[in-house]
Amino acid sequence: MIDLTEITRIFKMGDQSVYALHEINLNIATGEYVSIMGPSGSGKSTLLNIIGLLDRPDSGRYALDGKNVTDLTETEQAQTRRDKIGFVFQSFHLVPRLTAAENIEMPLILGEIPPDERKSRVADALQAFDLQSRAQHRPAELSGGQRQRVAIARATILRPKAILADEPTGNLDHSIGAEVMTLLEKLCQEGTTLIVVTHDRELSARAKRHIGMRDGKIVTDSS
Amino acid sequence: MTLNDTLLISLRAVTSYRVRSLLIILAMALGVAAVVMLTALGDGARRYVVNQFSSIGTNLIAVMPGRAETSGAFLGATMGRTPRDLTLKDAQLIGRLPQVRRYAPLNVGVAELSAAKRLRDVTVLGSTADLIPIRHMNLAQGSFLAHDSEHSAQIVLGAKLAEEFFPTSNAIGQRIRLDENRFLVTGVLALQGETMGYNTDEIVIIPIDYAQSLFNTTSLFRILVEARSHSDIPSAKEAIHDTLKKSHDGEEDVTIITQDAVLDTFDRILHALTLAVAGIAAISLAVAGILIMNVMLVAISQRTPEIGLLKAIGADAADIRHLFFAEALWLSLAGTIIGFLFGQFGSLLLRLAYPQLPAWAPAWAIIAGVIVALITGILASLLPSSRAARLDPVQALSKK
Numbered sequence: 220m221i222d223l224t225e226i227t228r229i230f231k232m233g234d235q236s237v238y239a240l241h242e243i244n245l246n247i248a249t250g251e252y253v254s255i256m257g258p259s260g261s262g263k264s265t266l267l268n269i270i271g272l273l274d275r276p277d278s279g280r281y282a283l284d285g286k287n288v289t290d291l292t293e294t295e296q297a298q299t300r301r302d303k304i305g306f307v308f309q310s311f312h313l314v315p316r317l318t319a320a321e322n323i324e325m326p327l328i329l330g331e332i333p334p335d336e337r338k339s340r341v342a343d344a345l346q347a348f349d350l351q352s353r354a355q356h357r358p359a360e361l362s363g364g365q366r367q368r369v370a371i372a373r374a375t376i377l378r379p380k381a382i383l384a385d386e387p388t389g390n391l392d393h394s395i396g397a398e399v400m401t402l403l404e405k406l407c408q409e410g411t412t413l414i415v416v417t418h419d420r421e422l423s424a425r426a427k428r429h430i431g432m433r434d435g436k437i438v439t440d441s442s
Numbered sequence: 443m444t445l446n447d448t449l450l451i452s453l454r455a456v457t458s459y460r461v462r463s464l465l466i467i468l469a470m471a472l473g474v475a476a477v478v479m480l481t482a483l484g485d486g487a488r489r490y491v492v493n494q495f496s497s498i499g500t501n502l503i504a505v506m507p508g509r510a511e512t513s514g515a516f517l518g519a520t521m522g523r524t525p526r527d528l529t530l531k532d533a534q535l536i537g538r539l540p541q542v543r544r545y546a547p548l549n550v551g552v553a554e555l556s557a558a559k560r561l562r563d564v565t566v567l568g569s570t571a572d573l574i575p576i577r578h579m580n581l582a583q584g585s586f587l588a589h590d591s592e593h594s595a596q597i598v599l600g601a602k603l604a605e606e607f608f609p610t611s612n613a614i615g616q617r618i619r620l621d622e623n624r625f626l627v628t629g630v631l632a633l634q635g636e637t638m639g640y641n642t643d644e645i646v647i648i649p650i651d652y653a654q655s656l657f658n659t660t661s662l663f664r665i666l667v668e669a670r671s672h673s674d675i676p677s678a679k680e681a682i683h684d685t686l687k688k689s690h691d692g693e694e695d696v697t698i699i700t701q702d703a704v705l706d707t708f709d710r711i712l713h714a715l716t717l718a719v720a721g722i723a724a725i726s727l728a729v730a731g732i733l734i735m736n737v738m739l740v741a742i743s744q745r746t747p748e749i750g751l752l753k754a755i756g757a758d759a760a761d762i763r764h765l766f767f768a769e770a771l772w773l774s775l776a777g778t779i780i781g782f783l784f785g786q787f788g789s790l791l792l793r794l795a796y797p798q799l800p801a802w803a804p805a806w807a808i809i810a811g812v813i814v815a816l817i818t819g820i821l822a823s824l825l826p827s828s829r830a831a832r833l834d835p836v837q838a839l840s841k842k
Contacts, residue, residue, distance in 0.1 A: 271754070273836050297757060300755070308751075312754075316455065329752070
């Protein structure tokens, strides 16, 4: 489903060029559960950003769902992101002035789904993530675990093909983190591709496939 | 993203950051209120002057002896000639013109008024019966030169003079002296107060022939002419000019001033003044616009992670641009409406404080003020919203 061929991403630091990604070749099938590990600066976040179409490679080819997405326009990329990819971030990234329900609704608003359908889908999501009693609360009034559940509900509301999680438990304590991971894994079992970036060994060990990165290259890839 | 959702979500942002929004709205409102109030003041002054002018008569033309030259040689001066007098005969000729509804020859002088052991100097107007309607004066009692009494020694007293000389009895029918001549009081003017710098309450009016003999002159001070209608004024002016030129042996030695021309000049000056103050007030709108731009830039920098998130969940550049644009639009719209209400309220206070000043903001100023305010708001939000739209999502998301 995700098909990366010789992806290279170069950052300019002053007059030096730094290879964040160096000729990466990677195939991830639909429904796979992949962890990407590596020290900071190894390029794992950059890889995730490129897979999530937030960033563009300097060279190489990226096919998502069999379709070349390397040369999409910005608007087409935004649409692809919205429909096929769900992001889960370490710092949740909820809009502070909107309620939990409204945060979950945002992708539907961006996708111009009619209001009636939006309401029922948000209600379903709130139920699925056990957030009904928190629907009208703002992020500041929610616990870390609840915030991440809202973020996951938002990431999955448009039923994406892949969920990209960047240190999803980084801001949560251990047991809450495990609960969140169980939620994500359940989605994966239902057929969603799950890619988790982390430098936590224990978290990485839960995945079926482990990719190790160093200096912009994939150094290990084991199932 | 639909327009409806864009408007709703941006309105949410406006109401969420209350202090910030209130400050911007206040800045915009003060600018709009300044435009409305200052133009109300300027236009009020203009209307005040126009009212004063129409209170001395309508469709008026004044004919004066002598030629007002602002350039070129004045022949009469070099050849030792004085301008020809304006005479009663001239006035009668003017009175026959078809464009003229009525006319009043006028002599003005000062004489000593005395009766019942009281005496004082008064301004004397010598004229005919038509002076009263032409000058929009009203008689409180009696009449002036009523039919069949054109040649009798009548006098009309200003309201204050009647009160001073005959405090206890009715002035009508009393005898009064003007210098050495005796007059019969046949009318008293209504109390009118001061208009255009002189007080009709302290004048007396006598028939023109008596005034000419009193001041020992055959020349008129001026002839007041009322045209039949506003549109007749230019042709009346021309006809008067031709008539007097003919009767003065081809000499152009009179000056004809229309009330319109004077009024137009004042109108233009005060209109320009109103425009100038509106322009000054508009500067405060520009300042408000810059403030909006500044605050929107700060808002974007504060909400950078949010913009990154919106992009990550599928917003494209246009969505982001529209959101911030709509936010600035809400702010300027609210500021404009509140400013308009402030301005109207301020004008109302002005009118209450100075009842004689009709301080209504002209429609053009209100429309221009509102449009300029909205355009300023829109222009000021273009740069911030396009900057927000261009943000790189990866960098925006990583900003703490």
